[in-house]
Amino acid sequence: MTDTPARLLSLLSLLQTPREWPGSELAQRLRVSARTIRRDIERLRELGYPVEATLGAEGGYRLVAGAAMPPLLLDDEEAVAIAVGLRAGAGHAVDGIEEASVRALAKLEQVLPSRLRHRVGALQSATTALTRGDGASVDPRTLTTMASAVAGPERLRFAYRAADGAESRRLVEPYRLVSTGSRWYLVAYDMEREDWRTFRVDRVREPFATGARFAPRELPMDAVEFVRRGLRGGGTYEVEAAFAAGAEQLPPWLRAFALPDLPDGGRPETVVRFETGDAPEWMAARLALIGLPFTVREPAELRAAAGALGALLVGSVGPAD
Structure with a gap:
């Protein structure tokens, strides 16, 4: 392979496979000499590709993690x-x-x-x-x-x-x-x-x-704030809700807003408090989709939205047989 740019790309493609390549195998695959492979390895290093070489009978070349993400060949x-x-x-x-x-x-x-x-x-x-x-x-x-x-x-x-x-x-x-x-x-x-x-x-x-x-x-x-204000018609509100579960049972996005442990009378309970610009109807649905019993404490508009959602879901079940 005499075209140097094409050869470098082919060499890089081989090195991006997670294994160590003996120089002799690379030379055989690319149909060049071992000396040419060593020169091409140096060119790749100059371009920012961290190619590591190991010595000995089992030695060879492999691409390792560097300080920056180099271009990938796929x-x-x-x-x-x-x-x-x-x-x-x-x-x-x-x-x-x-x-x-x-x-x-x-x-x-x-x-x-x-x-x-x-x-x-x-x-x-x-x-x-x-x-x-x-x-x-x-x-x-x-x-x-x-x-x-x-x-x-x-x-x-x-x-x-x-x-x-x-x-x-x-x-x-x-x-x-x-x-x-x-x-x-x-x-x-x-x-x-x-x-x-x-x-x-x-x-x-x-x-x-x-x-x-x-x-x-x-x-x-x-x-982000511009979108939030648009969704809320100009502002945000603070949510406070209590879940009948330990904090470890909450999804990561909600666990981050958990308040310090409070006396729970022997029952696990986690109180969360956060600010949002989402519509109350959407926030009520999002809290319900977590799949844990919860009580909305604040604000009143979210309590109303959660109540309406609950009534809708109960009504959708129909009478028991």
Whole structure:
């Protein structure tokens, strides 16, 4: 193999397999001399790839963890597997990784050959994920289109359906994607309305980047806070609830808000207190989905929402036979 760039890529692909490669085996696979392999290893090190060499009869080369993440080479099957996994993580929000999934998916799909994009789409459409069902599903292609427009930055056009069903066409300067754990929102400056707006991504259709670049405007506040205020009509509220269970039984997101142990009269009880901008109806459902007995202490609007949800569920069972 006389083409040096192609040979380096082939060598890197072999080294990214988690094993130690004897220099003689690498030379045989790439059809070059052992001396050429040693030179190519040095070139990879200069490019930032941490290649470790061991001496002796059992010695060889292997790629080890470094201070920074170097570019990876993926074969077709690996690229498809990663793209499908990222689409799942982006389309159904997973606490803590959803935004990173969108960024990584946007980068991967930008360079994915068309034949692999077709395979990813076919596999995605043929599978169904079992999710909590507490949030609207979002087409990952919509998210990646928006993420790319935010990174551009490029103006974005799309069709939008409002909460009352009204349809409209929008031209916006996208600023940030925000995930609440149940839904995705786009924070953007609406060109026609000349103001900042929040758009539910599951209500967006046919988004496309126009190619028109723009200088990003300064949002008056943090994007997450902007979305929270929009959901609450301008503010947040504090939740206090008591669960008839030990703190270790709560999900991680809720366990972080547990108050110090309080006298419980012999019964395990965990009190949580946190601030949220979610609608009371959604928060009541989210607390109920934990699957543990609980009592809402504050605020009154959440108590009412939990009561209404409970009555609805009891009524849905019907009379006993």
